[in-house]
Amino acid sequence: MDKDCSMYIEHVESGKRKVTLSLTVNDRLVVRDVDPQMTLLHFLRDELKLFGTKEACGEGECGACTVIMNGKAVTSCIILAIEAEGAQITTVEGLAKDGKLSILQEEFVSQDALQCGFCTPGFLMSTRALLDSNADPSDEEIIETLSGNLCRCTGYIPILNAVKRTIERERKELGR
Amino acid sequence: MISRFQYFKPHNLSDAVQYLEKEDNSYVLAGGTDLMILLRRNLINAEHIVDIKAIPELSALEYSNSTGLTIGAGVVVNRLVDSEIVKTNYPALQQAAASLASFQLRNRATAVGNICNASPGADLPPSLLVYDALVNITGPHGDRQVPVDQFFTGVKRTVLQRGELVVSLQLPEPGEGDRSIYLRQTRLRGHDLATVGVASRIKPNGKVAIGICAVAPTPLRLFALEDKINERGLNKETIDWAGEEINAHIRPISDVRSSALYRLQMASVLLKRGLLNLIGEEE
Amino acid sequence: MEEKKYRSKYKHVGQPYDRKDAQEKVTGQAIYAYDLEFPGMLHARCLLSPYARARIVSIDTSAAKALPGVRAVLTGEDSDILVGLYMQDKRVLSKGETRYHGDVVAAVAAEDEETAEHAVSLIKVEYEPLVPVHDVDEALEGKTLVHEDINDLKHYVGVFFPQKDSNIASWNKSKKGDLETAFSESDLVVENEFSLPAVAHVPMETHVAIVQADPYSNKLKIWTSAQSPFAIRQIMADSFGISETDVEVHIPYVGGGFGGKAGIHLEPLATLLSKAAGGAPVKVRATREQEFNQLPTRAGMRGRIKTSVNNDGTITGMQATYDWDSGAYADYGVNVGKTAVYSGIGPYRVENASIDSKTIYTNKVFSTAYRGFGHLETHWTIERQIDILSQKLGIDPYEFRMKNLLEPGDKTMSGEVLTVSSGSPKDCLTAVVKEIGWTGRKSEEEREEEWKTGKVRGKGFAMLQKAPAMPANTATSVIMQMNGDGHVKMMIGAVDFGQGAITALAQIAAQELDIPIEHIEISAEIDTRANPYDWNTVASKLIFLGGNAVIKASHEMLRKMKDVAGQALRTDPENLLHANGEIYHRHDPTRRLTYKDVALGYMYPNGTGIGGPLIASGSSMADGLTNLHPETGQGNPAAVWTFGAHAVEIEVDVETGNVTVLKVASAFDIGQVINEKLVYGQICGGVLQGLGSAVLEGYKFNSDVQLMNPSFTDNKIPTMKDIPLEIVPIYIENPQHNGPYGARGVGEHPMISVPSAIGNAVYDALGINFHVLPLSPEALVLGIQSGKKSILCTDVDCLPGLH
Ligand code: FES
Numbered sequence A: 001m002d003k004d005c006s007m008y009i010e011h012v013e014s015g016k017r018k019v020t021l022s023l024t025v026n027d028r029l030v031v032r033d034v035d036p037q038m039t040l041l042h043f044l045r046d047e048l049k050l051f052g053t054k055e056a057c058g059e060g061e062c063g064a065c066t067v068i069m070n071g072k073a074v075t076s077c078i079i080l081a082i083e084a085e086g087a088q089i090t091t092v093e094g095l096a097k098d099g100k101l102s103i104l105q106e107e108f109v110s111q112d113a114l115q116c117g118f119c120t121p122g123f124l125m126s127t128r129a130l131l132d133s134n135a136d137p138s139d140e141e142i143i144e145t146l147s148g149n150l151c152r153c154t155g156y157i158p159i160l161n162a163v164k165r166t167i168e169r170e171r172k173e174l175g176r
Numbered sequence B: 001m002i003s004r005f006q007y008f009k010p011h012n013l014s015d016a017v018q019y020l021e022k023e024d025n026s027y028v029l030a031g032g033t034d035l036m037i038l039l040r041r042n043l044i045n046a047e048h049i050v051d052i053k054a055i056p057e058l059s060a061l062e063y064s065n066s067t068g069l070t071i072g073a074g075v076v077v078n079r080l081v082d083s084e085i086v087k088t089n090y091p092a093l094q095q096a097a098a099s100l101a102s103f104q105l106r107n108r109a110t111a112v113g114n115i116c117n118a119s120p121g122a123d124l125p126p127s128l129l130v131y132d133a134l135v136n137i138t139g140p141h142g143d144r145q146v147p148v149d150q151f152f153t154g155v156k157r158t159v160l161q162r163g164e165l166v167v168s169l170q171l172p173e174p175g176e177g178d179r180s181i182y183l184r185q186t187r188l189r190g191h192d193l194a195t196v197g198v199a200s201r202i203k204p205n206g207k208v209a210i211g212i213c214a215v216a217p218t219p220l221r222l223f224a225l226e227d228k229i230n231e232r233g234l235n236k237e238t239i240d241w242a243g244e245e246i247n248a249h250i251r252p253i254s255d256v257r258s259s260a261l262y263r264l265q266m267a268s269v270l271l272k273r274g275l276l277n278l279i280g281e282e283e
Numbered sequence C: 001m002e003e004k005k006y007r008s009k010y011k012h013v014g015q016p017y018d019r020k021d022a023q024e025k026v027t028g029q030a031i032y033a034y035d036l037e038f039p040g041m042l043h044a045r046c047l048l049s050p051y052a053r054a055r056i057v058s059i060d061t062s063a064a065k066a067l068p069g070v071r072a073v074l075t076g077e078d079s080d081i082l083v084g085l086y087m088q089d090k091r092v093l094s095k096g097e098t099r100y101h102g103d104v105v106a107a108v109a110a111e112d113e114e115t116a117e118h119a120v121s122l123i124k125v126e127y128e129p130l131v132p133v134h135d136v137d138e139a140l141e142g143k144t145l146v147h148e149d150i151n152d153l154k155h156y157v158g159v160f161f162p163q164k165d166s167n168i169a170s171w172n173k174s175k176k177g178d179l180e181t182a183f184s185e186s187d188l189v190v191e192n193e194f195s196l197p198a199v200a201h202v203p204m205e206t207h208v209a210i211v212q213a214d215p216y217s218n219k220l221k222i223w224t225s226a227q228s229p230f231a232i233r234q235i236m237a238d239s240f241g242i243s244e245t246d247v248e249v250h251i252p253y254v255g256g257g258f259g260g261k262a263g264i265h266l267e268p269l270a271t272l273l274s275k276a277a278g279g280a281p282v283k284v285r286a287t288r289e290q291e292f293n294q295l296p297t298r299a300g301m302r303g304r305i306k307t308s309v310n311n312d313g314t315i316t317g318m319q320a321t322y323d324w325d326s327g328a329y330a331d332y333g334v335n336v337g338k339t340a341v342y343s344g345i346g347p348y349r350v351e352n353a354s355i356d357s358k359t360i361y362t363n364k365v366f367s368t369a370y371r372g373f374g375h376l377e378t379h380w381t382i383e384r385q386i387d388i389l390s391q392k393l394g395i396d397p398y399e400f401r402m403k404n405l406l407e408p409g410d411k412t413m414s415g416e417v418l419t420v421s422s423g424s425p426k427d428c429l430t431a432v433v434k435e436i437g438w439t440g441r442k443s444e445e446e447r448e449e450e451w452k453t454g455k456v457r458g459k460g461f462a463m464l465q466k467a468p469a470m471p472a473n474t475a476t477s478v479i480m481q482m483n484g485d486g487h488v489k490m491m492i493g494a495v496d497f498g499q500g501a502i503t504a505l506a507q508i509a510a511q512e513l514d515i516p517i518e519h520i521e522i523s524a525e526i527d528t529r530a531n532p533y534d535w536n537t538v539a540s541k542l543i544f545l546g547g548n549a550v551i552k553a554s555h556e557m558l559r560k561m562k563d564v565a566g567q568a569l570r571t572d573p574e575n576l577l578h579a580n581g582e583i584y585h586r587h588d589p590t591r592r593l594t595y596k597d598v599a600l601g602y603m604y605p606n607g608t609g610i611g612g613p614l615i616a617s618g619s620s621m622a623d624g625l626t627n628l629h630p631e632t633g634q635g636n637p638a639a640v641w642t643f644g645a646h647a648v649e650i651e652v653d654v655e656t657g658n659v660t661v662l663k664v665a666s667a668f669d670i671g672q673v674i675n676e677k678l679v680y681g682q683i684c685g686g687v688l689q690g691l692g693s694a695v696l697e698g699y700k701f702n703s704d705v706q707l708m709n710p711s712f713t714d715n716k717i718p719t720m721k722d723i724p725l726e727i728v729p730i731y732i733e734n735p736q737h738n739g740p741y742g743a744r745g746v747g748e749h750p751m752i753s754v755p756s757a758i759g760n761a762v763y764d765a766l767g768i769n770f771h772v773l774p775l776s777p778e779a780l781v782l783g784i785q786s787g788k789k790s791i792l793c794t795d796v797d798c799l800p801g802l803h
């Protein structure tokens, strides 16, 4: 998927600061010219206007900016947009399908796994990536995976409850 | 971020090396988990970023009986965590990898990046040190191999010269009966830099190896202490003694994370606990 | 904690409804000030003082101004505007002298953040570093004044008491009885000192403000991440010399507040920048680092407490001195200091007592309200002292507390008399002590035995109390309008930054009007042009005052509906009842109308209309509150007290100092549960924040008073790995006579006293009394190694025995 390196050099040598980037975001192919120093987070927010992904530290410490990139949960604030060339990205906006909340989202609602909601998109994406790679994680695995996401409101227990209920329901309803 | 840089993504090592040698203020980008923070805090002024993730040989994580484990410069930490081979053959390394930063960061951070950043408190070096890891470096003047205990030259400083690039880490095959463990102390259970981290290993010949971080300007292999322990013979008494003795071999500082005094105490506790665990005598 | 045991006797009140804002928040649709963009919007960056205290010798902004894309560059020379909630002591931009590391020396507005950041790096400032005021002791000496002009600072007279030529922003006092006699005639007098560092609120959304200053009028349009739209409106009007009506404040979703977004913060700077940039909207967004070192924090505090008791366990006298290290500015800090004089002896019956509470200026990061508003701090002092007293008396700490806890008929510190409807501290304590399986303190022998295993367990508990800290004239209001479909639109002026207020208030409205909760339309977004007044979203007052306002508005709505329905049904409205969204005749239920029929006015079959769109309102004001007497502190400061207690069981690794919290039981007399799910969330979240303060968090300053940990790298908050193994919430429901459905607020309370309970459990485990927070692994180990039985400071330098 990687573009030929010479292309980047050409861009720069021809005096253009911007590089062309194409990737798939929430199943949609997008192509944009971006500054090399733009982060993936800013790309999603400023270029694509997907405001669900939040910045709460900008330094990889809090997980608020977590998105799924090629199947892995990553903190988009410390990834350059150009590193995502050719990647498949899912953001919180890509979770609900066909106008219906996903089970994961429903359980966050019903277990009250959020208060101010600012950390919520990050938690949802970390959880989604986990459950996509392991449909039946242990409590320890859930906690290990989600402890990179900070929440100051909920005390985490309702979040943990929501994740566990999601696992149960996905097993029953989706046969995972 | 004030830096305005050009981005270069080479597909082979020689292009990377050439570029790095040619251009001033060029930086290697692998996982970016350290580099991006330096950029964001404007602690460096980068004019060129060389992304090495498209160089095929750097993504290798391989094990063979003859060469042991090879960790390419593009291998992210979570690959070490998930690798059965690493878990079976280099448990301390697997444990150190699993304790490093947060899950998301481990999906990006590379093992090689962890040593190139040369933070005194980096989690992987103690384990790499006890396994006598070798650092394979390539550069404008050819390839060279540096034992990891000679790789660090100071806080955030390494032997790497302009244009040089770490290609991989190589860990010799451990052999039958090899045991190891990595223990660390942190301020909370959640992700944190190590206050102290200690890797302990008992080799098949019964000799111990000890690596430690956050107690000196660089991660340390405590050769002198190992010799003394090996002389005495490894048993409960020796371990108790070593718990005291270790404090004569390290020079921790006090900083925002911990006092030197607590670091001394924790080095002692973690060493004792590690060795006791390895001889099957957990406290 | 999967199963929810709570059962309510009401149809809507007490039901565990989903929060109304949840769906928008799980789909990424919830918009915060951080997300907002406007045409022509500029982005700002600030240059902060690199010194805690310095004289600004010169500033050269020419290179910054010349950078393409820069639209405004401001320094202290450009504006003398002062702001402040209770004391007008803070310049928007420093001039002459900087007072802490976060003081804004210059600010830039540019077309994008990167350009603004670049421009800031081009500003050259020459400073003359001055010796800072490091701590409260130095400040009290008064050799250096943080505010040379303290005598002239405009402040809220009669409530706060700045001291002439000093660093004391306010000295509040209370006293009652005859303390001297109590001290001289009691069997035992014990004096102790306790302290705790400044701690950050850490809302996940940092402070953000966008302001557009209309160049053609006085009008200011403000969009901000804040808790107190109406306070901002009033202070902005005061500071800028315009009318309140000229200021419109919009609050979208707020990503956490915890008190840190009460009051006014980045709005004045954004205003000045907007004016300088010709009226373009300017967004000022704090980075995480600025959130730590520029925006306010919870004050550090030192409490000194002296208590007399008789051998039978009766507390006879209590003298407390609280010194608050409020940093460079007073902000909410003076009000925090004030609450200590009426709450600062805890929920105990003490006939003879005095409290001196001083909010003190130093050159640190300034302080403001933080969840619990001074109570976590004062309870750290009181509840540890009570435990130590019980050790000295050889009385069980449960018995000791039970003997002295407030009961109906007793007086609080400020002289209020408790009644049966005030809630019961004793019920709370008994419940948690039972839940934790308390059987008395560990003996020395038991402790030694356990010590050999390397892990020692301990149990501890602590009381808590809190009343909303609010001015005597605190008020809130609600407007209701019936939509054409019979649903009800409700507007409040208070902000729901995650505590669930809009959901709880909607439940009260649904209950009163007897319609489904889905039929209540209420938004978390506030616009001061449309939403009715609210004093301030702080102090857990919303359920109490807001709930009462909703009830009043509902009653008015029902009355108006019945007036119209009475005409339509040709009967006296007195004969009408309502249920399930319908109005019907009490003797002939077939004569009925739906709410929808009268919502916009009733129409007869021939087309004639009567009534008209239904609108109702309700206001509620704290009833009978008074200012406190300046010398004795007597008066009525508290509309409603909420009492509670925590009990914990912990395990300490004696070699590493790691603490595992095995169980936390928390009981609150909340009168009536409005929504169990929301309360449970408040408890889990509050307990974990309390735990952060107990074992982990705190600002660290170096000898130059520079903040050493202004990032998540070193200013940690608990993660999912740090939660207690078990949290058991216990709801006590002794109804409050004047509360909505008997309810009391509980938003802040779960955080209070968690550190005290942990500290008491640490004593039970280790036999060591810690007098300082946090009880970090390092602190515990150094404490153990020092061999001392009481630890007043855990810096290595204070523990000379260790070297
Ligand atoms: S914003 Fe990316 S990890 Fe905090």
Ligand code: FES
Pocket (backbone or CB within 6 Å): A113, A114, A115, A116, A117, A118, A119, A120, A150, A151, A152, A153, A154, C204, C255, C256, C498
């Ligand atoms: S819900 Fe507010 S930070 Fe998690």
